[in-house]
Amino acid sequence: MSSAAQASPSPQPLPVSGARLVVEALEREGVKHVFGYPGGAIMPVYDALTGSSLQHILVRHEQAAALAADAYGRVTGRPGVCLATSGPGATNLVTGIANAFLDSVPMVAITGQVGSPLMGTDAFQEVDIFGITLPIVKHSFIIRNTADIPRIFAEAFRIASSGRPGPVLIDLPKDVGVLTANPEPFELPDEPAAPLDEASIALANALIAEAKAPVIYFGGGVAIARAERALRDLAQRMGVPSVSTLKGLGCIPSDEPNYLGMLGMHGARAANIAIDNCDLLICVGARFDDRATGKLDSFAARAKVIHIDGDAAEIGKLRVPEVGLAGDVSSILGRLTAVPKIADWAQQCRAQRKMWAPRYDAPGQGIYAPALLKELSEAAGDKAIFTCDVGQHQMWVAQHCQFSRPQAHLTSGGLGTMGYGVPAGMGAVLAEPDATVITVSGDGSFMMNVQELATLRRYRLPLKIVLIDNSQLGMVRQWQELFFEENFSEIDLSDNPDFSEVAHSFGIEAFTIDHRSQVGPAIQRLLRTSGPILLHVRIDPRENVWPLVPPNSSNVQMMEKGW
Amino acid sequence: MTERLTVEFTPAEGAVIRVLGVVERRGYVLRGLSMKEKADTASLVIDVEPREASRRVPVLAQQLARLVDVRSVSLAARDAGSLA
Incomplete structure (x- = not known):
């Protein structure tokens, strides 16, 4: 040179x-x-x-x-x-x-x-x-x-x-x-965090200290803020019973003694009763969504409200709180240090949880989807990620599977997108390759993105699909049965293809079960198969999701199954 | 009752439509509008009226404030008809 x-x-x-x-x-x-x-x-x-x-x-x-x-x-x-x-x-x-x-x-x-x-x-x-x-x-x-x-x-x-x-x-x-x-170098400006409102923190602590029957009502905003640990610490420190929205599932582990389950339209009765009786509602990362609250003016009607959220625009949108705290959720939760004296209330809530625990002894020899999902969840363990479609099966997953982290339950909560399950399963497999990813779908939802079986096959994505098939648009049928005088309109899918054959044609292992005795072996086969696999489960088309809060009703006006 | 919001924002592509879209989608009728722009900032003064009594304009202000291009939102109660 x-x-x-x-x-x-x-x-x-x-x-x-x-x-x-x-x-x-x-x-x-x-x-x-x-x-x-x-x-x-x-x-x-x-x-x-x-x-x-x-x-x-x-x-x-x-x-x-x-x-x-x-x-x-x-x-x-x-x-x-x-x-x-x-x-x-x-x-x-x-x-x-x-x-x-x-x-x-x-x-x-x-x-x-x-x-x-x-x-x-x-x-x-x-x-x-x-x-x-x-x-x-x-x-x-x-x-x-x-x-x-x-x-x-x-x-x-x-x-x-x-x-x-x-x-x-x-x-x-x-x-x-x-x-x-030739782009010029650039720098993005810093985004300073807003300071916490000390007066509101003090007021929140005062409300907590004097509460006799408080409940923590948490939602997807906890996981968004990656504030699960702070929430668990808060719940444990205070000994306060807690309930979750659909999107909050997993933020507090399902087996935590003071956790009462999902609230709302298809929520646990113990959760809805606790909300109805509480005198202080500590709302964390939830937004008073109609599926969670039922008739809004009867939701926690006697309670004062502390609303904590990362988004200031959620506070006061549907329920004006006594205290609103917007900002970093973990930081806020860490500042709530008051401890209420609520041993009797907490014991009463735990007793309600035990009393209203789901039953799995459904009559007959057909496959009872809640029991299958419970067994699947227990067998799959903590490494599992469940993705759902939308409909009855989505609610059964929320009610009967166990979650110890929010990222383990991927569901289309806000939009309610039929067809979410399989593509979401693909995304989850690639995002967390060591997880056991299971998509639970229904026969209506599955057909909305059935073409993605080809993608699973192409990339050998080890997604495990459980297709719960009632040959109906089950949730619509349930509502027509209960609230439209059994005028069944355009819910029949009895001309579905043979789903196992469909999967086979995409080069994916698949099998069908329709009897209770087949459930255990089917779950074992599903979980030990290394590549993509589809388990097609035929169930009784008349099965409904219970409990159910009828539209425009208070959450404690729950309809229950008949057996 | 009509209330007046003043929205200061960066006049990026789509910013005005974004603001007006939030107003309408969140349940408010747009009763008046004026806009000024200078250098790298702009302001919209908008008069809004909720479609139903349960909608609270301070919540709308927060919903506008979280738009990326919006720098600030201020709210002042007023009578309709004086926006010139």
């Missing part, structure tokens, strides 16, 4: 294509898996993916990409990433984005867009996905300049996972991905 060459200034880095900048930004964020489906406008990014460190999971429908990314985000706590082209590719992501929004899940959704000069001209595969998704994203970007790509991606990942997490959409016009740029 000549001395002249040694003395020359370092050369300007070569400009990089926008698509390459996208891939580098994802790598910089520590992304390992991207769920997606290619198409015209996103092709530059797919071109840049080859040779990167990212593993792309090619789904068979973009909705599954978004739902898998959702589950991935729930398990890891980092944004799951999904990728689709413009037009129908982007609109197919919408349900998954909405699912993540309603359940506050960190996600970054990347959509291709037609070239900038064509935007607004109704070009081929052009839709305004930015506009379509405005109500269901935490934030969104259209990238107008290639040089902005690194900064926007860094912002998107931070927004998706900070505070109350949520999905962030990045729309990338095709030309922005093709053009090259």
Whole structure:
């Protein structure tokens, strides 16, 4: 090398294509898996993916990409990433984005867009996905300049996972991905934490100290804030009975003596009774959702309320509390140090839990799904992650499986997305490869993303699917039976395909059971199989989910099963 | 009763639609609107009326405040009709 060459200034880095900048930004964020489906406008990014460190999971429908990314985000706590082209590719992501929004899940959704000069001209595969998704994203970007790509991606990942997490959409016009740029270095500003309100902390402690019958009512906001440990410490320190929402399950282990179970429409009677009788409701990361509260004005009607949440906008939205505490949930819980004298109340709640424990001695020889799920949960142990679809089976999982961590129960709580289960199972398997991941589905839900069996097969994802088949849209049928005078309308699915044969045709091991004596061996086979497997379970179509709070009723007006 | 909110925000793409969308989706009727922009900041003054009595405008203010582009939201009770 000549001395002249040694003395020359370092050369300007070569400009990089926008698509390459996208891939580098994802790598910089520590992304390992991207769920997606290619198409015209996103092709530059797919071109840049080859040779990167990212593993792309090619789904068979973009909705599954978004739902898998959702589950991935729930398990890891980092944004799951999904990728689709413009037009129908982007609109197919919408349900998954909405699912993540309603359940506050960190996600970054990347959509291709037609070239900038064509935007607004109704070009081929052009839709305004930015506009379509405005109500269901935490934030969104259209990238107008290639040089902005690194900064926007860094912002998107931070927004998706900070505070109350949520999905962030990045729309990338095709030309922005093709053009090259030398982006300037950037820094994201710090986000200072708001100080705690000391007066409110003191008032909360005073209310706790004087309470005679307090209950902790916790929800998904605890897991979002990664505040499970602080919640468990609080519950143990105070000896206060606790109840969970659907999304809070696992934040306090199911076998904790003072834990009374899920509350609400299909909740445990002991949980609903405790809420009805309490004089202080300590709401942690829950939002007074109608499925949890029943008729709102009769929910904990005699109680004062302390509402703790990471999101200030939840406080006072549906119930005005005596004390509202917004901020870091763990820090707030750590400051609640008062201990009430409530031994009799706690004992009374434990007695109610014992009295109203579920029964599993259903008559007949057919398979009783709650008993199967209880046995499966016990056999699978603490390493299991359950993903659910939506319907009766979803409630049975919530009622009868045991959870010792919130990431072990992935369910579409807010949006109630049929079709969530299998894609969520895919995402969970990739997010936590050492876990035993089990999807519990119903015959209605399963058919909504059945094509993803091909994805399971392609990547040999060891997902265990338990398909509970009543040949009906069971939850709709139950409501028609109970509240629509048995006018059964469009719930018959008796022409379902043979689900074992369907799985076989995708190259997946599968088998069917329909008798109680087959349950134990079936669970053993399911759990010891190393690859993907489907257990098809035929149950009585007349089976209902019990207990049930009828619509517009107080939570203590629960209907129970007849045996 | 109509109430007035002043929303200071960064005028990024979609910011105005985002603010107005939250107002309508959260159950309020938009009764008045004006906007000013200077340099890298903008402000919207909006008059809103809840569609039902149970909706509380302070909660709407919090829902607006959590939008990424919004810097601050302030609330002042007022009579309708004076937004010029």
